[in-house]
Structures are given as structure tokens and as C-alpha cells.
Amino acid sequence: MSKNQSFIFSVAPMMDWTDRHCRAFHRGLSRRALLYTEMVTANAVIFGDRERLLGFSEVEHPIAVQLGGSDPVALAKAAVICAEWGYDEINLNVGCPSDRVQGGNFGACLMLDPALVAACVAAMKAEVTIPVTVKCRLGVDEQDPEVALDALADSVLAAGADGLIVHARKAWLQGLSPKENRDIPPLDYDRVHRLKARLPDVPVSLNGGITTLEVVQTQLAHVDGVMLGRAAYQQPELLLQVDSLFFGDEDPHADAFTAVTAFEPYVAAHLAAGGRLHDITRHMLGLFTGRPGARAFRRHLATEGVKPEAGLDVLRAAVDEVRKAEERRSLVA
Incomplete structure (x- = not known):
């Protein structure tokens, strides 16, 4: 081996x-x-x-x-x-x-x-x-x-x-x-x-x-x-x-939500250096695949994340689409 x-x-x-x-x-x-x-x-x-x-x-x-x-x-x-x-x-x-x-x-x-x-x-x-x-x-x-x-x-x-x-x-x-x-x-x-x-x-x-x-x-x-x-x-x-x-190691994050939060400083540094949000978020579109709200997450990033002025608030709003969808599902259940 x-x-x-x-x-x-x-x-x-x-x-x-x-x-x-x-x-x-x-x-x-x-x-x-x-x-x-x-x-x-x-x-x-x-x-x-x-x-x-x-x-x-x-x-x-x-x-x-x-x-x-x-x-x-x-x-x-x-x-x-x-x-x-x-x-x-x-x-x-x-x-x-x-x-x-x-x-x-x-x-x-x-x-x-x-x-x-x-x-x-x-x-x-x-x-x-x-x-x-x-x-x-x-x-x-x-x-x-x-x-x-x-x-x-x-x-x-x-x-x-x-x-x-x-x-x-x-x-x-x-x-x-x-x-x-x-x-x-x-x-x-x-x-x-x-x-x-x-x-x-x-x-x-x-x-x-x-x-x-x-x-x-x-x-x-x-x-x-x-x-x-x-x-x-x-x-x-x-x-x-x-x-x-x-x-055999501990996983770095409990779920995708905490992973995105931990990734925010990297995104912020890229934006501060003059980069665009879409440079990064285009790689994140599949993150919540199969979950409630995944389509809304992708749609928000695809429409708002490509704008030149897009910032961390756009990423956070996209993630909130998944959180809200999961909360609605839990209430129905």
C-alpha cells in the first residue's frame, strides 16, 4: 500500500x-x-x-x-x-x-x-x-x-x-x-x-x-x-x-453551513484584493445538492453572485435560502 x-x-x-x-x-x-x-x-x-x-x-x-x-x-x-x-x-x-x-x-x-x-x-x-x-x-x-x-x-x-x-x-x-x-x-x-x-x-x-x-x-x-x-x-x-x-480523523465541520461560515474569511480576502465573488462561488453551486432550498441557493448565486458589486452578503443570503427551506420542511414534518 x-x-x-x-x-x-x-x-x-x-x-x-x-x-x-x-x-x-x-x-x-x-x-x-x-x-x-x-x-x-x-x-x-x-x-x-x-x-x-x-x-x-x-x-x-x-x-x-x-x-x-x-x-x-x-x-x-x-x-x-x-x-x-x-x-x-x-x-x-x-x-x-x-x-x-x-x-x-x-x-x-x-x-x-x-x-x-x-x-x-x-x-x-x-x-x-x-x-x-x-x-x-x-x-x-x-x-x-x-x-x-x-x-x-x-x-x-x-x-x-x-x-x-x-x-x-x-x-x-x-x-x-x-x-x-x-x-x-x-x-x-x-x-x-x-x-x-x-x-x-x-x-x-x-x-x-x-x-x-x-x-x-x-x-x-x-x-x-x-x-x-x-x-x-x-x-x-x-x-x-x-x-x-x-x-480516521475528525471531520473539519459538522455540516455545510459551518463549512461556508469558516470559508468566509477567504472570500472576504479575495474581495478585498479586488476579486469578484463569482470567481469563488461558481465552485460552490453544488454544495447543497439534494437538500431543500438547493435550487434557490444556486439561483441566487447565479443571478446575484455574478454582479460586479456582489459581496459576502450575497453568499450569506444564498445559504439562508437553504436554511429557510429546511426550517419549513421541519415544521411540516
């Missing part, structure tokens, strides 16, 4: 979603979950606005940065920069199927070239002391997942990779959009279980299609870790039970 305890449960890197405000919000719901940045390319790290691309709050630890690229030299340079910025892990994306990523010769298309991925991992490992992991698919297009996944895993592990995160689907580089690639190729958790059984000393995390913490518990009987993606983002209240269920 993994020596890195945070590997047990993580929130997936998701483009346009897991930015620094999303991560700060999620960290308030779980102290122990491993959080990931959105994917950032190696060249962007080297030549771009590093504060915008890599900046994060100290409260976000443990936090991993996901890099995209296929040039070992560039990835090594980017890895050094990320390590200097204080990240706890570097993850190489070998799973994204988008056309833009393919055009840059990285992401899922690298499943076709395990030797190149290994060279990338070796170059990064030679320059940094923090863990370097790889996130991949079962294979791409017509590849046999039994052969493709083992080939990729064996190559990167020989190069020094510290762990594998496997999205338990193949990726179809032709004929399916990135969105369709998240749902249409069939899930095959058993294939990931077989990989873990073959590599008992290697940390292996499973990703893809998991929507409940009960399923996470079931999967942890077979692998070292589970990575939740859209479910953690769209129903963030799930994260409130992660610390007690998977780490």
Missing part, C-alpha cells in the same frame, strides 16, 4: 474547475484529501505567468500540480519550478484525449509511446525530490488494455515513477469528444485491480465514474487510492466525510 497517506483519496485535476479558489474551498471540507491543479503545460510553466498558473495558498496542502508535455527537457525544467513553488507532488498527464492536447503530442496519445513517457519521468525524477506520478488511461483506440496498461506502467516505474493513477477507461482519440471520452468508453475497474495485484508494492489509484463514498470504500479493498472527479465538484458536500471515513 502507498506510504503517502494523502494518496488514499484525491480530487481529480479538472480543466476550468480545479483552480485555486476551488481547491481552497475543497480544503475547507477535507483537511486530508490530496488536491490537484488544473493541467498546465510545461512550456506555460517555463515561459508564462507563474503566479497565475501556479500560485496557491498554503492552506491547500497537500497539493499536486499536473503537468502536460512530452519533451523531457522542458518537463524537467517545469518540474524544478513547480518544486520550488512548494508543490507536494508532480503528476504527468497521460490521459487527456482532447484535440488540443493531441496536437501538442501529450495527454492520452502518449499511451502509444511508453518509452517517451518513461524518458519524461526519468528527466523529472533526476531534478526533483518530490514524488512524480503518472495519470493514464487503460489504453487508446484499438490498443489491448491488458498489453497497453502494463507496458505504460512498467516503463514509467522503471524510470522512477512514484505511483500511478488510472482512469479506468480507454480513450478514443478519433471519433469521440473529450466529454464523450468521460462517459462512453466502458469502465473496467477489474483491469485496474489486476494491475495493482501485479504490482503490490506500487501505489495505484483508481479514477473514473465513481459517484459515492460507499463505492470509494469498496474500491479501497483493491487499490491504494481513489480519485474522485466530477462527483467531488458537483456534490462537494461529499468531502465533509472524507477525513473520518478514510483517514
